[in-house]
Amino acid sequence: MTQLINRSSRGVFIIAATPFTDQGEVDHDSLRRLVDFYISHGVSGLTILGMMGEANKMTAEERRAVIDTVLSRSGDLPVVVGISDAGMANLADLSRYSMDKGAAGVMVAPAAGPAREDRIETYFYDVCDAIGAGVPLCLQDFPLATGLPVSPALIRRLSEARDQIVMLKHEDWPGLTKITQLRSHEAGGGAKRLSILTGNGGLYLPQELQRGADGAMTGFAYPEALVQTVALHQAGRADEAEDLFDRYLPIMRHEQQPGFGLGVRKYILMRRGAIASAATRAPGPKVSALDAAETDRLMARLERALQGELPRL
Amino acid sequence: MTQLINRSSRGVFIIAATPFTDQGEVDHDSLRRLVDFYISHGVSGLTILGMMGEANKMTAEERRAVIDTVLSRSGDLPVVVGISDAGMANLADLSRYSMDKGAAGVMVAPAAGPAREDRIETYFYDVCDAIGAGVPLCLQDFPLATGLPVSPALIRRLSEARDQIVMLKHEDWPGLTKITQLRSHEAGGGAKRLSILTGNGGLYLPQELQRGADGAMTGFAYPEALVQTVALHQAGRADEAEDLFDRYLPIMRHEQQPGFGLGVRKYILMRRGAIASAATRAPGPKVSALDAAETDRLMARLERALQGELPRL
């Protein structure tokens, strides 16, 4: 049985893309291949149906089918399911379905509405009540996408009030100080530990690890870069971790453009053989011939950069 | 057979609330009663599954069930269906279902994303392609909710380029000059006429009619106020229209508070016997005892204001 996520979870939970055919159907063959691809690169877990998984463009049935396919392929690997939804009942249904199928936890971002922190706090209590106390929850803090920045104090308040809020998907920007603040709350047992996995495409991963993050939860098309960076860091080899990381930075930064970057990511995944088509579902970014050539060039440059001697565990 | 909406549609298309039980289920009995209520107050059409219809918190099946119930009850009355959805395929499916069931047209707001007008323009062309040229479309222009204000020139460009974009749900704020600009485009045959129905809870209806609007598309819990205001105006009795309108303004303004106002609206509809419960679906506003008493007081004040002599057609 899969282990649930908890306050000590660490490593790389890769944000899985959802492969579509050129006609816009979920491509389950590619999805299986993509799970294999992620596993083969050593990820610690998967997060599916997140924003970069285009979940909001899928029907409830399609989301369930994705859960089925992934969970039947992922073996012991913990899988977190993004269940954010404008409707609380839909969110709770998807939570139940996910956990019944063996998910390791669920992920929720603040619902749309005013950025008042009392509203957001109440919302998460309501979410916890709706999904039940036994379901571990990863709070997604992604203000660039939601327009809803929150204070570290609010995250801490939530994490103290509800045992099930065990993990933060950290992608405030700038966010380095937030990690330091959250970890300082915990010093000397002042507060319960929170698993912190970072997003933003991985762009600040070395610094985030150095400030106390437990790993990454993001969707870079070279998951091995995240995996090795985290592993080297956790082995006490921070400089080597960053040496390796820096080689990937040019293409990571290219992939980390809002909106458009998802097209780049899927194009790279396709080029790497992980999925059959780079298609995003409409409305979504399309990769032009020029965009593709530009990305090809960055991929080739990365290949050259990786030919030098690399730090290995 | 129901007539489709067109560039000359006028009157009051009431934005229908979606009644829920206290347990959060769609209450189809109340929905039928609500359709009867709207019809009995003389509306020219219905618009269902809009933002104030809480469509985004419903599953695809629930939306279809609402379409079924309303269209089986509305007789010859034209019904516009809100089909906005993060996914284009979902939007197109709901359009097809609606039109098959006898809807008079569909309503779409710009999809979430940057407020660049080229993006919004392309989006509407894609919507038109996805639903097919035969489906009349009402463009919802509601920047306070979408964060996506658009220029009159863009609305006109869309309306000229695609014959099926026949109607504007106007709720830019401030928006009076926009009506004047859109009508000036049409002067002397310079552009195709656009049906303009106004929203914002009806708050500026007399001024909007005086500037050339064709009526209202909004959800005020006293639809008779909108109906009579439009009818008196269209009968050339603008002052009397406004005399009548002004009596409703105190409670209309109270209902027109963002978010919270939907709770007030449903509470009034319940008090008037149109629906069984004032419940909104979670997450949604809840009407406290104090809120209810405050609204009761405004309802009682309205009753007194209406006892004086009123203009009638």
Place this chain on the structure above:
Amino acid sequence: MTQLINRSSRGVFIIAATPFTDQGEVDHDSLRRLVDFYISHGVSGLTILGMMGEANKMTAEERRAVIDTVLSRSGDLPVVVGISDAGMANLADLSRYSMDKGAAGVMVAPAAGPAREDRIETYFYDVCDAIGAGVPLCLQDFPLATGLPVSPALIRRLSEARDQIVMLKHEDWPGLTKITQLRSHEAGGGAKRLSILTGNGGLYLPQELQRGADGAMTGFAYPEALVQTVALHQAGRADEAEDLFDRYLPIMRHEQQPGFGLGVRKYILMRRGAIASAATRAPGPKVSALDAAETDRLMARLERALQGELPRL
């Protein structure tokens, strides 16, 4: 000597427009006339250089000149000065100047930046430090303009931590529940009393008073409406207060359109003889001939509505 604002301040602090000539210069003659106009209508205080005073379009010298003119004309009337500025030093300079000249206090809105409440809390502590503990501060809570909504708990925290934060300019929207929450904090001595004056053009004034507001701080071009509504309410005659208020509601709602409404307000003030020109400073709204005729009509309708018997103190 003028009394400073304090936690029990009440009544109507009118948000003063800043009159400009058609060439865009501050019109000090009109400014003096406008002060007289406000005083003659019975206001309890003035608030100058607020957002609707176009302060951000003025130089520091011009702001000081406005302070001089107003304070040399306002006699014993307390004058609050809006000192919001992107730079803390500029804000502190203007505070010092204002208080030296005899202002009753200063008003500050949260500085632009992310809507994180920890940032906003720190900002206000920094403001208090910069202006000094002896300067009474009115916190402007106007999310529609600032994009920075805050929880009642934050307002309370600030008001408890710093004695000088004595007043809230309340214009969250919806905001009725916020008043109730703030007053409930104070019940049984649980927290220090906060003077709450409401904004939003006065649009919800009767309800706000009924929930515990101390009056209004807004700029409606008919200040007598606000003054009499508050006075009747405070005399225990809430229904009559609202009867009177409702007659003004049609034009109040017209004036309360964002951006454009300032043009309407200044046009009415000009028509009423309070200022010489309706000009706003560029970039600002311009009142077209059509806009003017529309406003003339609403003014004439108001005159007729006021001819009926009115409640008087």
Place this chain on the structure above:
Amino acid sequence: MTQLINRSSRGVFIIAATPFTDQGEVDHDSLRRLVDFYISHGVSGLTILGMMGEANKMTAEERRAVIDTVLSRSGDLPVVVGISDAGMANLADLSRYSMDKGAAGVMVAPAAGPAREDRIETYFYDVCDAIGAGVPLCLQDFPLATGLPVSPALIRRLSEARDQIVMLKHEDWPGLTKITQLRSHEAGGGAKRLSILTGNGGLYLPQELQRGADGAMTGFAYPEALVQTVALHQAGRADEAEDLFDRYLPIMRHEQQPGFGLGVRKYILMRRGAIASAATRAPGPKVSALDAAETDRLMARLERALQGELPRL
């Protein structure tokens, strides 16, 4: 005499920081040293009083003093002055002052307000009228900061309508396609050429150059990186340009965090001896001991990366 910016301007116009003392005063000695620093690293021009120059926290006198100091030190180097201001008269005054003192042009971003493109278009025509047709204008397109994204078609319309709009400070994000679109307008003489200098901290500079940008206008604390990248690219050595650029990417990405990054930038400039203090003006980011150590580490890593063989012109 300094040459004015024009439609063929190219190279690196460095966005100059404004040095402050720890007490918050403009530090003119450091400002002179900073101008020398930029010149010594080969920049083609300077842009002062931009957003990263903290202009909005300075008084009009302080802005003028900065202009004086810079222009008395910059020799023949073209200097563009950021004149964005909430008030049009202030903006025009600063334009006049700048040009009288020998500036090469001015830079303006869209004024705050709704993101409607008709409003923004009108605003720029009004700006052109206010500053006079002889003043060359650089349009700053920075939606992440202004919240006002614009279509390429609008930029083109402005650039065609007004000869003086000669330059685009491009920092839409994502923005690569925008460059391609703007250059495609110009193909075959379809439109007047526009100088395009890119921002976003330089993060996408190689790709932007490859798509037709003329250089950079941004404020990276290692201006030599921008200068050499552009020079190598313009010499037809795109791969070498990117090889060099990539070595700087880790610290560039660190500096390019919104808000916080300005603190990092000034800290590096201080460490490099270009200014005396890393202080930003309040309210502004402060660099903690931890932040400083983190940046020190990145600077040391950069030094090591630069020890390898580098491409040179």
